[in-house]
Structures are given as structure tokens and as C-alpha cells.
Amino acid sequence: MSNNPIYLALDVPRLDAAEALARKVAGHIGGIKLGLEFFCAHGHHGVHELHKLGLPIFLDLKLHDIPNTVAAAMQAIHVLEPAIVTVHAAGGRAMMEDAKAAAGENCKVVAVTVLTSLDDDDLTAIGVQSDPAEQALRLADLAHSAGLDGIVCSGHEVGAVHKQWKDGYFVVPGLRPDSGNGNGDQKRIVTPRQARDNGASVLVIGRPISRAEDPLAAARAIEGTL
Numbered sequence: 001m002s003n004n005p006i007y008l009a010l011d012v013p014r015l016d017a018a019e020a021l022a023r024k025v026a027g028h029i030g031g032i033k034l035g036l037e038f039f040c041a042h043g044h045h046g047v048h049e050l051h052k053l054g055l056p057i058f059l060d061l062k063l064h065d066i067p068n069t070v071a072a073a074m075q076a077i078h079v080l081e082p083a084i085v086t087v088h089a090a091g092g093r094a095m096m097e098d099a100k101a102a103a104g105e106n107c108k109v110v111a112v113t114v115l116t117s118l119d120d121d122d123l124t125a126i127g128v129q130s131d132p133a134e135q136a137l138r139l140a141d142l143a144h145s146a147g148l149d150g151i152v153c154s155g156h157e158v159g160a161v162h163k164q165w166k167d168g169y170f171v172v173p174g175l176r177p178d179s180g181n182g183n184g185d186q187k188r189i190v191t192p193r194q195a196r197d198n199g200a201s202v203l204v205i206g207r208p209i210s211r212a213e214d215p216l217a218a219a220r221a222i223e224g225t226l
């Protein structure tokens, strides 16, 4: 497996376009992240097609349901041999324990803590009194004690989480290489280099590569900053 921490988020609607993009930048990424948009549109077939590139697949399904349902969903994706799968930490300890127990032996299960699209006000609006940093730490603790491999958080929190969970596996999205890139819907952003320096294991990058005028040049440039 490559040491390159960049996982390209293939949030593009067409399968042929997703394949072409991944093929173009394959030498400058360490894996491919297939999320809800991709999976809802292309399902197992799409994942099988992308496997042909020979890169590790991160299946970002953000599972969040009762433990029995999440465990069954984990079993249903075994055949896709994902390297990483996401669940929501807010699903609770039992859900995370059952998700991990149902996962394949070589599959890391990581828990989303606080989405990078949320800020303090958004948390208040959903009844969370803590700020994103406190909430991410609390949910990281819960994920750790439930036996998960790691968590998903922003580059702002990953340093503190890393301090208390030394051998955790930390997935960091919400990355923008420079101020020229629009933040879009992301509210808690850092640069890929900052995330790496703060202890990220995986850097999830989508639009800064997929929407770049020249995706290959963008991927190369980001890789060069690490």
C-alpha cells in the first residue's frame, strides 16, 4: 500500500467521469473515497469498477442506525473489501461495537465525530452545548472505548485527539490547499499540510482536485506540499 495519505473523494455523478478522474491522478493519491453520492448512484457495481484501479477503497457510507441494522449493512459490504468504512459516532457505543464486530478483518472502521460543515452555531441548533473541539474529543473517546480504529474530524481537532489516542487512525476532510479555493459548504478547514502536521493519517480531498481546471496538476501540487 502507498504511503501517500491523500484519498480522493470521488463525488462526481457519472461513473465514467469518476473512473477517468481517478485514473488521471492515480500516481499522486494513496486511495479513493467513495461516498453517499457515488454509492447511491452506482452501488456495488460502481465500487467493483473502481477496484480495477488497484487503489485502496474508502467506503464513506456514514452508517447511523440501530446496532442490528448497521451490523447487517457492514456484512453486506464485506464483498467490496473496503479498506476503511465510516459510521457516525452519534449512533452510540453499542452501534459502533457491533459495526466493528461485523467488519472485515482488514477493514478499518472510523467514526465521524463533528462534520466539518458544522460550526458552533450549527451544534447549538441541534442541541449540542459543547463546541466542535470538545464534542470531537468526547466522541473520539467513545469511539476508542467501543473498539473502533479511529475517527473522522477536522484538522482543527486532530492534534488534541491524537494526544489522547496515540495509535488512533485519523481521517481528516475539510481541506483547502490555499485561500484561492472556495470553502463551499465546509466551515472548519485547514490546509492538507497543517492536517498532516497535526497528526492526520488520511487526508480526504475532493473538490480542490476534482473541480480544478487541471486535476492532475492540482493533485501533484498538493502532494508536493506534504
Ligand SMILES: O=C(O)c1cc(=O)[nH]c(=O)n1[C@@H]1O[C@H](COP(=O)(O)O)[C@@H](O)[C@H]1O
Pocket (backbone or CB within 6 Å): 009, 011, 035, 060, 086, 112, 114, 115, 116, 117, 152, 153, 173, 174, 175, 184, 186, 204, 205, 206, 207, 208
Ligand atoms: O466522512 C467524510 O469523509 C467527511 C466527513 C466530514 O466531516 N466532512 C467531509 O467533508 N467529509 C467528506 O469529505 C469530502 C470533502 O470533499 P471536499 O470538500 O470537496 O474536499 C466529501 O466527500 C465529504 O463527504
